[in-house]
Amino acid sequence: MKVLSFSVVAAVCCVIAATTNETEKDPAEKSVKTKKAKKVKIKEENGILMLKGKNYVQAIDQHKRLLVYFHAPMSGDSQTLLLEFKSAATLMKNDSSKIHFGMVDVSQEKSLAKELNVTSFPALWFYTEDEESPTVCPALRTASSIVTWLQRRTGPSATLIKDGSHAETFLKSGNVVVLGFFQDLEDAEVQIFYEAAKDIPDLPFGVTKNKIVFNKYGITGDTVLLSKKKEKNPFLYEVSNETSKKDLIRFVRVNEMDLVTEYTRASSGKIFDALVTSHMLLFTNKSAEDFGVIYENFEAIAAEFKGKILCVFVNTDEPRNGRIFEHFRVRDVDCPAVRIIDLTTSVQYQMQADEVSIDNVKKFAEDFLGGKAKPKLESEPIPEDWDKHPVKELVGRNFERVAFNDERNVFVMFYAPWSEECQKLFPILEKLGKVYEHHESVVIAKIDSTANDVHTVLLERYPMFKFFPATYVEKIVPYQEEKTLEAFVHFIEKQLKELQEEKEKEKETKESKHSDEKLKEEL
Structure with a gap:
């Protein structure tokens, strides 16, 4: 299968590129505020300023607080966020913060996007009068998170918890709450x-110094508590003078996730916000009889490697997950399957085992973290001696x-x-290779389908045998007989005989046609 976007992974990969979890400064080499432009009337649609190269600087000068959305119309992610951006503009219309909203269509304003050094889309930049350069927003995917992010930058970023009753109510206010x-x-x-709270707008944050609240939850020193409705006990992080904003964001993003997160459109954002760049994905059918056992084995390993590897479950029975299957080049024949992707390099790894057992998954995770796992590529290198043995060793690069x-x-x-059935057939x-080793027109070959992509062949299972006859058209004949030496030889000889008969018929047809044409010329 060919690679797609991780919205998927390329779907998965555009989301990864657009995602950032910390505030970035000075995205442009020079601030646009240093330039002057002639004032023009700025067009407005539904409370959103339509920004262009000729009015961009003017808009920044005229408004103390301006949130700018860089929109790429051809991007599905950009179209989705546009709806949320418009909703956020409506919600903030009468807000006391007086934040204005503006939009740049980068398909029409390519020069402006280049000048500002906007390289990934969609993008949100926030300008304020007291800062020379804009603040690049983290990946905000909903109107509510956009509004919360803005409010936390212009007002308190955490709710002040005054007593025990208030704390109890606050901690029950969401599925995941930080105090x-x-x-x-x-x-x-x-x-x-x-x-840290400013850059995690999708979660409620509270803060307290009340001793009664400290005692109620058994806290003795400066501590960040993360409460999850699914968990009996909260997660705690002891704060010191060495604690950084990045440390706190990582603590929240890692622990807000379940041990295994099911991949959906709604959860995809949180998966990439988790700040764990190594993801292990389980591809299997949720309705399969052995799903419970497979999932439990996978979850057990997820607990052991928490914070190092983020574990994700992808339901192969969900049609909307098709794009992520393509991104990871996973087929029905491969499932259940386990893959790892390193988001820092986009390199994928494939578990070298059929069974999703605790031992197999654990070894795969350990090999990956230890640098021993073999990357999954579209093709292995062509072996120097690939054609020097009775059975030729094919790879993606020389297959066709x-x-x-x-x-x-x-x-x-x-x-x-790793397939035991395949190993028994080698x-x-x-022996089959030796039978045809010196045959002038027959080649016996094999290819590792787990390490090489062959786009022209649809595989239903392992092992699979196919015959490619010597014709001028790309013809493929599947083998569906017994897997014995005698059956293989019988099949090949039958195909050779049929091919010879076809060639003789073709020759007769050509000769007959030539004879008819010659007769017409004589007449």
Whole structure:
């Protein structure tokens, strides 16, 4: 399968590129505020300023607070966020913060986007009069998160919890809630907590110094508590003078996730916000009889590697997940399957085992973290001796050149190296290779389908055998007989005989046609 976008992974990959979890400064080499432009009337649609190169600087100068949305009409993610951006503009219309909303269509304003150095879309920039350069917003995907993010930048970023009753109500206000316990709200660590809260607008944040609240939850020192409705006990992070904003954001993003998160459109944002760049994905059918066992095994490993690897479940029975299947090149024949992707390099890894057992998944995770796992590529390198043995070793790079050859009849075994059934058949294939080792037109070959993508062949299972006859058209004949040496030979000889008969008929047809044409010329 060919790679797609992770919205998927390319779907998965555009989301990854657009996602940022910390505030970035000075995205442009030079601030646009240093330039002057002639004032023009700025067009407005539904409370949103339509910004262009000729009025961009003017809009920034005229408005103390301006949120700018860089919109790419051809991007599905950009179209989705546009609806949320418009809703946020409506919600903030009468807000006391007096924040204005503006939009740039980058398909029409390419020069402006280049000048500002806007390289990923969709993008949100927030301008304020007291800052020379704009603040690049983190990945905000809903109107409510946009509004909360803005409000936390222009007002308190955490709710002040005054007593035990208030704390109890607050901690029940959402599925995931964050509460900071600080003995002195003027300490520098509290400001770091506030800054972290600004960049996590999708979760409610509270802060308290009340001793009764401290005692109620057994807190003795400066601590950040994360409460989840699904968990009996909260997650705690002890704050020190060495704690950074990044530390707090990572603590929240890692612990807000379930041990295994099911991939959906709604959860995709949180998956990439988790700040864990190594993701292990389980592809299997939720309605399968053995799903419970498979999921429990996967979840057990998720607990062991929490914080190092983020575990995600992808339901293969969900049609809307098709794009992520394509991104990871996963087929029905592969499932249940486990993959790992390193988001820092976009390199994928495939578990080298059929069974999703605790031991197999654990070894896969350990091999990956230890640098021993083998990356999954579209093609392995062509072995130097690939054609020096009775059974030729094909890879993605030389498959079509060998298989679709009008001078060779090629019988190919598509295998998975860890499959016990495949391993049992290798000796038989070697014997078959020796039978045809010196045949002038027959080639016996094999290819590891788990390490090489062959786009022209649809595989239903492992192992699979197919015959590629020596014709001028790309023809594929599936093998569906017994997997014995005698049956293989009988099948190949039958195909050779049929091919010879076809060629003789074709020759007779050509000769007959030539004879008819010659007769017409004589007449």
